[in-house]
Amino acid sequence: MEVGVGLIGLGNVGLGALQILVENSQSITDKLGFSLHVRAVCSRHVGSKKLPSLDGAVVRTSDWQDVVRNPDIDIVVELIGGTATAGHVIEAALREQKSVVTANKELIALRGAELWSLANQNGVNLAMEASVAGGIPIHTVLREGIAGDRVIELYGILNGTSNFILTEIEKSNAAFDAVLAEAQQLGYAEADPSADVDGLDARSKLAILAALAFGERLSPSDIYTEGIRRIMPVDFQYAHQLQHTIRLLCLARQSDGGLLLSVRPSLIPQSAILAHVTGAYNAVWIRGTYGEDTFYYGRGAGSRPTGVAVVSDIMRVAREIRFGSPERVSPFAHDRLGEFRPLPVSVQELPYYLRFRVEDKAGIIATLATILAKHRIGIDAVLQLPREDWRDLPFVITTEPAKEQSIREALVDIRESDFLVEAPFAMPMQRGF
């Protein structure tokens, strides 16, 4: 029995996956013991696409229904992205009892559990390795590799664009806007960079990983999310003084009383392996009850790394089609639902990094110290870089571990002061990895 594959969407990832299926077909056949056959490719502009030469008769169409209804196709690969058409494609394919492979983080984060149920009802599979951290096989790790463990904490650098921008600021001391413009020119950032630099892309990925790791049905909008637009080069200078660096950190941590989730720029110790993730790379750190710490690192995106994830999923699903039923328990609810409750970030207790830009006046530190003391927040250090032009120079206060709620309340009080040039900027100092 042969297994037929249909690809819908021939953008960056679609062309990468197709290239691997064609170029690497001998190795794939050797590993599987049978061949995969691409039977159809679909794209709005299929006529203008330069495709690798495909064996046998391959339907080229601009209508996705031709793929979903094709009786020679067992696996539909959805690589359109977005939540509208892609949702229709996946639903239709599953109802036609075809397994689906997708790279669609946004759709899976929003509707993963529902679509998985639909797949299960139809006796087929829904595979989504490529939806998070492109080249890192993190789904496989959570689903099979460390399935016997129970995850306690998961930290991730899940957006390559913002990691590239942050590490460029760190390296070159250039301002966010300048580095963003450079990243856009290099093709590392989109014309509208919001999904990347405002943390929304990372949030979708964290929602998926947290669902797989903790079995919770999460809504991405429930995750506290902050982007990297406020990061200044001086923040890295202060962070380095503290033997830390700054990353857009995704966090899912089981605490007393529930699951804490956030996406936000955070200080992390330079001694942590996560601090060595630079450029457009992604990484995931997992702490398990029994297996302790494991760490996974690779390309966060890119045509061929994400293509590997797509093709590896196609191979796994093809094996199931060939050798057995894909009946499985939903990866979105493998622990009992209700065991974890999303916690508000405000309950988190950590040291904080507080950056202030002020006018040159007397008594500023005294005022800030008084307000922090009122909220029972201990000061760990006051940092000020030497500079000729004192005016407008940001300085930093780091705190003893404090409840984020207290920090927030203190910052509300501080905002009433007349010496602030802009609202204070707070980042948690994450520890323990």
Add this chain to the structure above:
Amino acid sequence: MEVGVGLIGLGNVGLGALQILVENSQSITDKLGFSLHVRAVCSRHVGSKKLPSLDGAVVRTSDWQDVVRNPDIDIVVELIGGTATAGHVIEAALREQKSVVTANKELIALRGAELWSLANQNGVNLAMEASVAGGIPIHTVLREGIAGDRVIELYGILNGTSNFILTEIEKSNAAFDAVLAEAQQLGYAEADPSADVDGLDARSKLAILAALAFGERLSPSDIYTEGIRRIMPVDFQYAHQLQHTIRLLCLARQSDGGLLLSVRPSLIPQSAILAHVTGAYNAVWIRGTYGEDTFYYGRGAGSRPTGVAVVSDIMRVAREIRFGSPERVSPFAHDRLGEFRPLPVSVQELPYYLRFRVEDKAGIIATLATILAKHRIGIDAVLQLPREDWRDLPFVITTEPAKEQSIREALVDIRESDFLVEAPFAMPMQRGF
């Protein structure tokens, strides 16, 4: 249908796996959608073992045949270790058409391909995640996670004991013998440390990983292997001067003409993530044709981390028993055999670190430089730490990239010199990760 499990061997890993199966059973059942049942445990001294309380009737025996022949058992877990009895256990279990889960690196490195064939003939599975890099699910990654890729290079730190010893020497500046004694006291090293510090344990693991990654049937004895006994604290001082550190590096690299394999102490750049693997941790770096670089890190051993690998394998095999046939292509021959040929390490071209201990005589550097020049080896740097007592102080020459064969021939010539206190010590300076 329930799936019955029998454990043979209740040492460190056996007790860890059993603890996880009992304590984490609800999570395991939730993920699988059915329960695992431990039906028998076997150990030479089963009466004296303190076991977690097990549900239902559990056979406790000191005769492994009672487990292998038990009709209620579908999965036999071999955790005895060694190649003698363990080999009989696995063969007998496979012939009884029971799937086998094992942590036995030595046996799998020696007889993996043969045992896998036997499993296949009997329509059952042989799972071995726990045989390499305890807490890191590296088999799952190679078998499924990045199955669509074609591996070009693989680097590993695969022996936790020697990594612990090396990083202790680095940290404390103490001599190898003193650190080894400390590691033995702490239980990190065995009374007979040879398997760890002479690289034999790492060699078995590299043989398994290389077989999985490259589809080659490898004999561990074909792998060039050197241990860490000659490393001195001063080597770390010189390495740090060169912005490098030293690790016992396992390497499998596809070069022109074949596959190059080695286990040996090597200099690696401090900028590499691998340089940040300290203590008893393990790590694997993989470069794929399409997915580029990925990196995996975790506990190399330990009752519970390795127990997670065993339990995750049990879960995967149990799913196959429950939902479909485990018929698979051998992981030991998934690429066409013969495509890779083990290459002699002597063809490797790298910069080398050469350490000399000499008597105080005139003209030593001139003599060494002349011999190296004769073999067309360029000198990159001559390093000598300042020290009061010059006598017996090792100094170092680093070379431009050179064929290892040339280095070896030069060292043979150098050994004829009358100023050497001991044979020169050479390490490659690995790059590219």
